Amino acid sequence: MSALSGKDILSTEQISDDELSLILSTAARYEKALTAKMRLDVMTGQILATLFFEPSTRTRLSFEAAMERLGGQVISVADPKTSSAAKGESLADSVRTVAGYADVIVIRHPQQGAAAESARASDVPVINAGDGAGQHPTQALLDIYTIQKEKGRLKGLTVSLVGDLKNGRTVHSLVHLLARFGARMHFVAPPGLEMPPQIVSALREQRVTVTESSDLAAAVRESDVLYVTRIQRERFEDPADYERLKSSYVVDMALVQRAKSGITIMHPLPRVDEIAVGVDSYEGAAYFRQAANGVPIRMALLALITGRK
Amino acid sequence: MSALSGKDILSTEQISDDELSLILSTAARYEKALTAKMRLDVMTGQILATLFFEPSTRTRLSFEAAMERLGGQVISVADPKTSSAAKGESLADSVRTVAGYADVIVIRHPQQGAAAESARASDVPVINAGDGAGQHPTQALLDIYTIQKEKGRLKGLTVSLVGDLKNGRTVHSLVHLLARFGARMHFVAPPGLEMPPQIVSALREQRVTVTESSDLAAAVRESDVLYVTRIQRERFEDPADYERLKSSYVVDMALVQRAKSGITIMHPLPRVDEIAVGVDSYEGAAYFRQAANGVPIRMALLALITGRK
Amino acid sequence: MSALSGKDILSTEQISDDELSLILSTAARYEKALTAKMRLDVMTGQILATLFFEPSTRTRLSFEAAMERLGGQVISVADPKTSSAAKGESLADSVRTVAGYADVIVIRHPQQGAAAESARASDVPVINAGDGAGQHPTQALLDIYTIQKEKGRLKGLTVSLVGDLKNGRTVHSLVHLLARFGARMHFVAPPGLEMPPQIVSALREQRVTVTESSDLAAAVRESDVLYVTRIQRERFEDPADYERLKSSYVVDMALVQRAKSGITIMHPLPRVDEIAVGVDSYEGAAYFRQAANGVPIRMALLALITGRK
Numbered sequence: 001m002s003a004l005s006g007k008d009i010l011s012t013e014q015i016s017d018d019e020l021s022l023i024l025s026t027a028a029r030y031e032k033a034l035t036a037k038m039r040l041d042v043m044t045g046q047i048l049a050t051l052f053f054e055p056s057t058r059t060r061l062s063f064e065a066a067m068e069r070l071g072g073q074v075i076s077v078a079d080p081k082t083s084s085a086a087k088g089e090s091l092a093d094s095v096r097t098v099a100g101y102a103d104v105i106v107i108r109h110p111q112q113g114a115a116a117e118s119a120r121a122s123d124v125p126v127i128n129a130g131d132g133a134g135q136h137p138t139q140a141l142l143d144i145y146t147i148q149k150e151k152g153r154l155k156g157l158t159v160s161l162v163g164d165l166k167n168g169r170t171v172h173s174l175v176h177l178l179a180r181f182g183a184r185m186h187f188v189a190p191p192g193l194e195m196p197p198q199i200v201s202a203l204r205e206q207r208v209t210v211t212e213s214s215d216l217a218a219a220v221r222e223s224d225v226l227y228v229t230r231i232q233r234e235r236f237e238d239p240a241d242y243e244r245l246k247s248s249y250v251v252d253m254a255l256v257q258r259a260k261s262g263i264t265i266m267h268p269l270p271r272v273d274e275i276a277v278g279v280d281s282y283e284g285a286a287y288f289r290q291a292a293n294g295v296p297i298r299m300a301l302l303a304l305i306t307g308r309k
Numbered sequence: 310m311s312a313l314s315g316k317d318i319l320s321t322e323q324i325s326d327d328e329l330s331l332i333l334s335t336a337a338r339y340e341k342a343l344t345a346k347m348r349l350d351v352m353t354g355q356i357l358a359t360l361f362f363e364p365s366t367r368t369r370l371s372f373e374a375a376m377e378r379l380g381g382q383v384i385s386v387a388d389p390k391t392s393s394a395a396k397g398e399s400l401a402d403s404v405r406t407v408a409g410y411a412d413v414i415v416i417r418h419p420q421q422g423a424a425a426e427s428a429r430a431s432d433v434p435v436i437n438a439g440d441g442a443g444q445h446p447t448q449a450l451l452d453i454y455t456i457q458k459e460k461g462r463l464k465g466l467t468v469s470l471v472g473d474l475k476n477g478r479t480v481h482s483l484v485h486l487l488a489r490f491g492a493r494m495h496f497v498a499p500p501g502l503e504m505p506p507q508i509v510s511a512l513r514e515q516r517v518t519v520t521e522s523s524d525l526a527a528a529v530r531e532s533d534v535l536y537v538t539r540i541q542r543e544r545f546e547d548p549a550d551y552e553r554l555k556s557s558y559v560v561d562m563a564l565v566q567r568a569k570s571g572i573t574i575m576h577p578l579p580r581v582d583e584i585a586v587g588v589d590s591y592e593g594a595a596y597f598r599q600a601a602n603g604v605p606i607r608m609a610l611l612a613l614i615t616g617r618k
Numbered sequence: 619m620s621a622l623s624g625k626d627i628l629s630t631e632q633i634s635d636d637e638l639s640l641i642l643s644t645a646a647r648y649e650k651a652l653t654a655k656m657r658l659d660v661m662t663g664q665i666l667a668t669l670f671f672e673p674s675t676r677t678r679l680s681f682e683a684a685m686e687r688l689g690g691q692v693i694s695v696a697d698p699k700t701s702s703a704a705k706g707e708s709l710a711d712s713v714r715t716v717a718g719y720a721d722v723i724v725i726r727h728p729q730q731g732a733a734a735e736s737a738r739a740s741d742v743p744v745i746n747a748g749d750g751a752g753q754h755p756t757q758a759l760l761d762i763y764t765i766q767k768e769k770g771r772l773k774g775l776t777v778s779l780v781g782d783l784k785n786g787r788t789v790h791s792l793v794h795l796l797a798r799f800g801a802r803m804h805f806v807a808p809p810g811l812e813m814p815p816q817i818v819s820a821l822r823e824q825r826v827t828v829t830e831s832s833d834l835a836a837a838v839r840e841s842d843v844l845y846v847t848r849i850q851r852e853r854f855e856d857p858a859d860y861e862r863l864k865s866s867y868v869v870d871m872a873l874v875q876r877a878k879s880g881i882t883i884m885h886p887l888p889r890v891d892e893i894a895v896g897v898d899s900y901e902g903a904a905y906f907r908q909a910a911n912g913v914p915i916r917m918a919l920l921a922l923i924t925g926r927k
Contacts, residue, residue: 039663045348047374058715061667061693065719068665068691073377075370079388079697089579097367097578100601101374269715270707292718354657356683382686384679388697398888406676406887409910410683 005307008119009127011135012173017180020144026300026309027145034069034296042308043072049102050076051095052129053109058269058291059129063106066298075102092121099123104306107131125305133169139268140173142297146290147225150264160186160219162249163229163274165195170268171229172199184209186219190245193235216249220259226251228267228274252276256284266290314616317428318436320444321482326489329453335609335618336454336602343378343605351617352381358411359385360404361438362418367578367600368438372415375607384411401430408432413615416440434614442478448577449482451606455599456534459573463490469528471497471558472538472583474504479577480538481508493518495528499554502544525558529568535560537576537583561585565593575599623925626737627745629753630791635798638762644918644927645763652687652914660926661690667720668694669713670747671727676887676909677747681724684916693720710739717741722924725749743923751787757886758791760915764908765843768882772799778837780806780867781847781892783813788886789847790817802827804837808863811853834867838877844869846885846892870894874902884908
């Protein structure tokens, strides 16, 4: 039984270095099994409940595929309107009930703290698949796994993060993990969407080298990895500001050609305009491989916290 | 092959004493298997179709978990808006088609009689998971199963039922089953929401001792089981009546302390305000165990009517 | 490994005579296995993703049942509102991502060409389950399979197709397949909803005998098969035209009694009024058997294109 057996996965902060290392190595083993088309029965007879109080096709399907690849089965609430919450039930009651049906629960909820509240109510382990402005730890884990695979290492890398760094829970979880491996970081954001100062200063206290600018071209010239996030129109009071700014943050082949040779380009998806479709055929364009990596990472988490691995 | 093989489960009235006994003992056996984390393959290769023309997360997930715990698989319509009914298809046609895909069908429908109509159209067994003001037999079965587990017996019990006893299909099905075991019953309802007189007189004809009052405290002093249901605001013409009345029917620890020692508290869930959260830690608070009992009861029904058990 | 291994199923035109013959014989074998209640594990450990950007209960459940009958598992987007498309993601990106989770994809989309676009984006085989005014090849395949089963042969038949022949993608795919077997065809449609002239002339170039009329009674007198489709009120500018016309195209027992003896009646379902319920008990009424045939046909396709069969 592993150190993670019986644990909830609520945030990246709670995951120790040893646990992270176990998750990454377990994921690598499962990925090999997937590639070899091996039939696994690690979770046969076990049930995952996916409770999505906010829709997220990608994350839900990725968790469900992970459970099924392990030989397990799934029960699902994909649409909040069909849930008991619509009848006035508390989140704790909903989760406690579902914990009576399943062996592990994945929850997505629009409110920060909802995953922790669910974990307190549940007799079975809970995984946070995004709680509003809170955390999305499995995305950060698959990002780290992707970087390790693409670059062959995690130590000594320079990573640029570009886009809306203020509101993106994904990048907040990710920089926390990157800091553990001594990454140098460039934060490139439009005015008003910069990385929150408390995160920047926390990183600096950990002796992470951080630079902040709005010059994407300069950042990519010296980066091993470029992590792109979406800038949402709704974040701007004046739509004209959005229109004027967004083109400075579009990643296209012209930019890639001026970047450090072999740069890896990542994106949590869905993308809208922020990476040109022409970049997809660039061999360092890793975002679809990154999405696919969600399956082995989530297989590892499901197996580890249920004590099956 | 059991006596239930090939049968539909439409109402509690249709279930004979022998069949009830078989259902309860089969559920107990499956519950042991669940506790022992045994892998079952009773329904391997079989398909359950859950057709929910009205959303009910709890009931749907409970049936789907039951099927999956038996090794079977599920196809599902969770949202009426995505169903063929939206294209003008009759219920009979929808069910007859799905009967060509599955080995057993569970249906939830807002109209009374819909389950019986479905059963007539279907070549495979149909389970009624609630048809409007009609029946919800699997809820009553899991209630009886819970009482037996919690109290160690079904005979000679005194049961108080409180809340909206007029509109609750669950309590109507339940009192019918309780009567078979000679329970004494207290009905405690606000004015206008009393148990329908024809049900009370039918019970008295069966020599069941029934008392009716609006005094919850008096009822619980001499009850082995308290079964709480929700009082819906919409049932009152004047909202002020609801506000005035509802507090008299809230179960809190003050009430529990004045109740018969060891009283078991049940609720079909979801609850809103009618049981205080403080009661949850009382050891006789059985409502979440009751919800979990839905799985072994539904496993028993699925296996018995498909002739696999 | 079969000739179909790795192929997409986008249209009936792409399917060669040999492939068609392989699909039909594989389906027949699976149907026997289903009848014998055999447990199959052809697709154990494999995942089907059903992506329905437009709801279609029947088609979705039929594919999911097919996958599960083969021992495989399913991940599903049943409701377009919960999909990533709602966040502005392109269809190609959505499909490419899901291709990283699954072994085969079934897609239904309101836009013509969406299935072909999906196939280009996907690393795994894609099946078109209807793309707007485009194709619905698996419906045509199950129709052909049904005719073969009901009549014992495919050659030398006379088939009447009645209803909205202009807009029905199903009948367009079907006549193309029927033509390969030298069927004689009667097209019976209300004014304005006739079979498109280019399809009629293409059939005549293939030396298919085609007659066109609005006289249903005359057509059925000399037909082995009557294929009925729905006439939608929305197709008529003047609702009075619809009301006046629709009764001439209703199939009832009076019509059946004037038809060729043993005529087989088919319908892709859902039906609304176009076949009277009284016809359901006529032994040549094949439409529910036809729907059930969707399962073995789709089992055959899933197994063949993933190279498992």
